[in-house]
Amino acid sequence: MTTRTKPQKPHILVSNDDGIEGPGLHALAASMKKLGSVTVVAPVEPHSGKSHAMTLGEPLRIREYLKNNRFFGYTVSGTPVDCIKVALSHILDEKPDLIVSGINYGSNTAMNSLYSGTVAAAREGAIQNIPSLAFSLTTYENADFTYAAKFARQLCKEVLRRGLPPDTILSANIPNVAEKEIQGILFTRQGRSRWEESAIERHDMYGNPYYWLSGTLLLHDQDIEHDEYAVRQNYVAVTPISCDMTDHRFRSELENWDIRNTYKK
Numbered sequence: 001m002t003t004r005t006k007p008q009k010p011h012i013l014v015s016n017d018d019g020i021e022g023p024g025l026h027a028l029a030a031s032m033k034k035l036g037s038v039t040v041v042a043p044v045e046p047h048s049g050k051s052h053a054m055t056l057g058e059p060l061r062i063r064e065y066l067k068n069n070r071f072f073g074y075t076v077s078g079t080p081v082d083c084i085k086v087a088l089s090h091i092l093d094e095k096p097d098l099i100v101s102g103i104n105y106g107s108n109t110a111m112n113s114l115y116s117g118t119v120a121a122a123r124e125g126a127i128q129n130i131p132s133l134a135f136s137l138t139t140y141e142n143a144d145f146t147y148a149a150k151f152a153r154q155l156c157k158e159v160l161r162r163g164l165p166p167d168t169i170l171s172a173n174i175p176n177v178a179e180k181e182i183q184g185i186l187f188t189r190q191g192r193s194r195w196e197e198s199a200i201e202r203h204d205m206y207g208n209p210y211y212w213l214s215g216t217l218l219l220h221d222q223d224i225e226h227d228e229y230a231v232r233q234n235y236v237a238v239t240p241i242s243c244d245m246t247d248h249r250f251r252s253e254l255e256n257w258d259i260r261n262t263y264k265k
Helices: 023-032 079-091 117-127 147-164 227-232 248-254
Strands: 011-015 037-043 062-067 069-074 098-105 132-137 170-174 185-187 194-202 209-218 236-242
Touching: 011 023, 011 079, 023 037, 023 069, 023 098, 023 132, 023 147, 023 194, 037 079, 037 194, 062 079, 069 079, 098 117, 098 147, 117 132, 117 170, 132 147, 170 227, 227 236
Parallel strands: 011 037, 011 098, 037 069, 098 132, 132 170, 185 236
Antiparallel strands: 062 069, 170 236, 194 209
C-alpha cells in the first residue's frame, strides 16, 4: 500500500509601505493564512512614495512585532525594498513561494505605480525570482479591506498554481466598494494619468517658509483597458508590470540614428 504525503503548504512573505500598523497589511496577512504559512516583514513607519529606495549608509534594525501580546511579524527600520532584502537574507531560511505587498491605502494606477513603495516591494521580489503581487485599495478614507483581502487570496491562489513570467509582477487595484458593486475584473494596462503637483507654502514660528507637497491626479485615459479609468468604473484592475523598462519600439528606431557613424575614436 502506497502512502501519500500531504502537500506542503506554500510559504508567503507579506510586506507593505504603510507600515506594520497598517490595517491593510493585517487584512492581507489574515487572508494569506488561508492559503499557507505567512511571514510578515514590514517597515516600522509608513514609506509611501519611496518607490524602490534602499537604505544606504546607516544600519537597519530588525525587531519582533507583537499584536495582542502575540507574535505577528517583524519590523525593519527602512523602506519596503529594505524589508524584502532583509527578509530574504536574514529572516527566512529559504525563499518563500510568494511575496505579496499591501493592501495599500490609495490607488497605485498609472504613474502612481512608479512612485509606489507597495509596488516596489513586489518588484524587488520579482528581481529575486519570486512570484510577487501588489494590492491597493483605491481610497484614502473609510477604507474597507474585506473584499480586497478576499480578492487578493483568489488571485494569489491562481498565481501559486500557474506562476508568473520572470521579472513580471501583478499590480491589482481594487475599488473601495461593497463586493456586490464590483463590476468585474479586468486585465488592464498601465495608464498615462499623472499628478499635477502643487507645493503649499507655510511658515514656521520664525517666519521661515516650508512646503507640503500636494497635487491632483489628472485622468488622461478614457479607455476601459487602462487601470485608472477601469477602477473609476468600479472594476478591479489587474496590471502586469515588467521590471524591464526598455522602450523596445524606440530602441529599434534608435538604430536609424547617425550617432554611431559620427563617433570617432
